[in-house]
Amino acid sequence: MLRNKLLTLLVSLAMSLLACEQAFARLHDDVMASGYIRIGVYKNFPPYSFMQEGEAAGVDIEIAREIADAFDLDLELHWITPDENLEDDLRNNVWKGHYLDKDEDNPLAMKQLADVMLRVPYDKAYAYKQDSLGYLINEQVVMKAPYQQERWQVAYDADRLDAVRTVAVFQYEPIGVEIDSVPAFYFTSSMGGRMRNMTHHFATPAKAFEAMQSGEVAAVMAMQSEIDWLLHQADNPRYRLAENGFPTMGRQTWDIGIAIRQTDRQLGYAVESVLDRLIRSGEMDAIFERYGLRYTKPEFYQVAEEAAGTD
CATH class of the missing domain: 3.40.190.10 (Periplasmic binding protein-like II)
Known part of the structure; x- marks a missing residue:
């Protein structure tokens, strides 16, 4: 009898964990079928993402709305409180979740992760950074689709x-x-x-x-x-x-893109196509202008435009 109870408990826990995993790790088809997309943005980070008169505002909020509208989905914002470094932010919000961040409706489950995370530095060297044993530090995520240069x-x-x-x-x-x-x-x-x-x-x-x-x-x-x-x-x-110029500072410009789970590149490609349209059409420039900001295209677009100008 005791053995049967223990087996039942183990099965129940396994099913709860499976449900938890399915609850916060959604694939492209799950997102499209759900009617909403959950996009991660940083909390209290003007002019990118912040609350203004009780409403979400900022450049990244506008971009998130454009992404949701392009797929005819409702937008659900996933507000991110920055941790000690970017690796922690990616782990806690994109591919694993934080063990203390529980779902109020299901104490056994962690809250749903972001389907897409915005404002992630786009740097190939960082994306393929290895630990002391040669393993990729960011192997669980894909950083892609640069949409701004900062x-x-x-x-x-x-x-x-x-x-x-x-x-x-x-x-x-x-x-x-x-x-x-x-x-x-x-x-x-x-x-x-x-x-x-x-x-x-x-x-x-x-x-x-x-x-x-x-x-x-x-x-x-x-x-x-x-x-x-x-x-x-x-x-x-x-x-x-001021006139920019910071001797000995090292890298002074960098591209900003998105992060998605490495198991769902399909969603990443779909979001990338939306961002590409916004950049090429001038809509991205208009979003920045509405907040009084200068917009600089990512390096890829700058190089392409320079090459086209020399033809």
Whole structure:
């Protein structure tokens, strides 16, 4: 009797785990048949994805809506709280899930994962990165479909600085950066550390920009779209874009794409076709313009256009 009860319990647990797996790992046909698509976007990340007057807003929200509309599906947003690194974000939101992130209706099951995740750096070297044993770190996901090129940008207070033609000025004038970011590392370590004491750290680029408005710092460095958004919101000619150029910084531009599970490349191809249409038609440019942002096409499109121009 006890043996039968244990067998029944094991079968029940196995079925629950199977149901859990099927609940959050959907394939292309499952998505299309369900009537909705679940797209992962970062939480509180203006101008890409954030809440504004109780509604989801931002560039990536607009792109997610375009993807859902293209397939005649409802959009369900999967809000992502960033973890320590991108590998954690991909694991927790695309291919495995976090063991603490439970479904309220089924305590034994984890919440459904994103079918597609936006704003993933598109870099082949990172995509095929190996661990110390030679195994692919990101073998469970596919990163593809670049839809934007991002870069670093400085904005400055024209009442304090005539221009920012070189970062050497920040040996003498304070600059605000987001804590634990690439700009934070750059300004505290480059030029032999001579800019370290003039580097002020803030929780977000928005907080750094507020510090510039209050006079605490003379400039701010963040991603181009973040700076464009903050300048657009401020709407004050006093705050201006600096001339880019960051010696010894290394890579200063990178493409942004999507991530999908490696078991569902079909869905990735379908989403890629939608993004390609948005880029080629100019609709992507219009989405960025609505938020006061400059849009830069990914490297693939830039190279293709340059090649076409030389024919």
